[in-house]
Amino acid sequence: MARRSISSFFEDQTYELPQKGAPEYEYTEQVLERHKREGLYLAVRARWVAMGVVSVLLLFVVPWPEVLFYEFIVAIIAFNGWLMLRIGKVGLSRAELTLLFLDLLVMTLGMVIPNPLSEHTWPQAMQYQFGNFKYFFILLAAGTLAYSWRTVIAIGTWTAGMWTIALLVGWWFADPMPALSEAAKAAFPEGDLAYFMDPTQFHFRLRIQEVVVFLLVAVTLAVSVRRFNRLLRSNAALERERTNLSRYFSPNVVEELSKNDEPLKQIRNHNIAVLFVDIVHFTEFAASRSPEEVIETLREFHGLMETAVFAHHGTLDKYLGDGLMATFGTPEPTQQDAINALNCVHAMMDALDTWNDNRIRRGLPPLRVGFGAHYGPAVLADIGANRLEFAVVGNTVNVASRLEALTRGLNARLVISDGMREEVLKEGGHACLAGLRRFEKQDIRGVEQKLTVWAFERPVEQNPSS
Structure with a gap:
């Protein structure tokens, strides 16, 4: 069976795109540049709105002064969006990809490392049991507004990789705290229930489920972005044809x-x-x-x-x-x-x-x-x-x-x-x-x-x- 690249998997044969060097290609690239800028403005605004909502939400779900740590993480992510707006452009941009990577790294660390302002001595595994992984979907959704399908895939794979690495590192260096495990077994004699209620357990099956679902969503959104970009290129070609017609006809x-x-x-x-x-x-x-x-x-x-x-x-x-x-x-x-x-x-x-x-x-x-x-x-x-x-x-x-x-x-x-x-x-x-x-x-x-x-x-x- 012939092997297919990721690009060919996402290729849609419905539209013929202009080749690089052709006038149509240059015109299309200009349209994409304009679309990228508009999408980036929209993505950053969406990020700021989302971070604003999250910052207010945190005030109700996280006690004081622990909430200040997470508010700081939210502020960094909001500021990072402003930096993306400054350097964003069409095509491969290492600086922009670096900021995206920094986004995901900051969010991952903010979720898995113990809160320095907390008075509680949580087991490391508890950092994974607060359901914080869902916040990654905000960055993924905002990414579809401004980035290519490849970047959306990168956001998905980088998130999955960072989350998995953080999980393994946390599991390797975590303090076992056998007393908590024994207390859970005593309180819940039934084996499975004791396992799920044990605060020292990382629950690898749930973590794998989070990662797989996130990757599936990222791939689905990437297909949607790919199709939208091809439609945009096709519409740009039609717009160019209409512009050419307007040079000859009333x-x-x-x-x-x-x-x-x-x-x-x-x-x-x-x-x-x-x-x-x-x-x-x-x-x-x-x-x-x-x-x-x-x-x-x-x-x-x-x-x-x-x-x-x-x-x-x-x-x-x-x-x-x-x-x-x-x-x-x-x-x-x-x-x-x-x-x-x-x-x-x-x-x-x-x-x-x-x-x-x-x-x-x-x-x-x-x-x-x-x-x-x-x-x-x-x-x-x-x-x-x-x-x-x-x-x-x-x-x-x-x-x-x-x-x-x-x-x-x-x-x-x-x-x-x-x-x-x-x-x-x-x-x-x-x-x-x-x-x-x-x-x-x-x-x-x-x-x-x-x-x-x-x-x-x-x-x-x-x-x-x-």
Whole structure:
């Protein structure tokens, strides 16, 4: 029979975890770090509450001044929790494990060594007959809030080991006190009863039962912690996927995608609106600027455009250096995709006007931006093998790109196809067509027939370089 490690015993094959070095792994580790800190805060607070309750309880069950010794032990354990909070982190931490070991050692010694403030001369065996072992469960339960399954197992095994060693040491060095044993036999002639009532007996069978039950509980809790951590990793991966989706799709589309199983893998063919945006003569602009200024300019520009796309229920298909491509009606079509696309353009132009005004006030040159939009059929699906990308393919994309390039020759800010205009009218968007001028028989590279286009001309008073 094949041997299995403890790790494989706890392994749950239900979830595929990211491999170390992958971006998913780093993201997941960040989530685990946050979870560890939250769990550690919760564990320490639970410890303090538990120690507070225990300290009050001891006042009623332990006589004065003996109770002061146990209150001191409780205070040490509470302080040790604060130290754990200071040094706790995800992964193997020797300092943290040392504090955990110190926790268990302090509690063990506090339970098995005679109370120095007690006036009674108890037999050593009596230290094991007060039922104090149950307090270890408090530390074990608190450990499940912040630590890995391996640490929970360590708490269980260390506790069992310390308790057993203390038992053997106490038994080996204990004073037999035969007079007490004889008195117990005289008071309880029945053999078994005399044995259980004898204060000098360590009752090994009960001690073994305590240890075994504690270990079983520790293993059970470790399995629960292991499963929870794997669920946490799985949820972290889902959260990362949702975050990635939010970089491409508007929030309402992300919400819809999150409710379906792999909706992007389905190959679909339907009409969409495609928008291309590009900064005119950006190459010449970048040639005379520092790399830092170029990148900062692009970041500001892309930020404005991205905000407008998502605000109008569009999909950010890709950045194209100094431009971008956006689609409307992806991954699912709506009743006003063409209207959304044109409204998005108007919002972009308004944002660019404000941005250029600010650039002029700062002594920077304004930038001229061209927009091209077309409406028509396209194929939508995931492409790629290991690294998937949501792709929109078809002549509609090519035509939209050519229309954006046509803005140079027509001295226009926006050029749309006649088919785009007809769809806007069909959707009831007359208002967003205001200011468009018709240009017939335009040559579009890649299109055999000349097309009728509509252009939103650039104001004459506007700086030509903008």
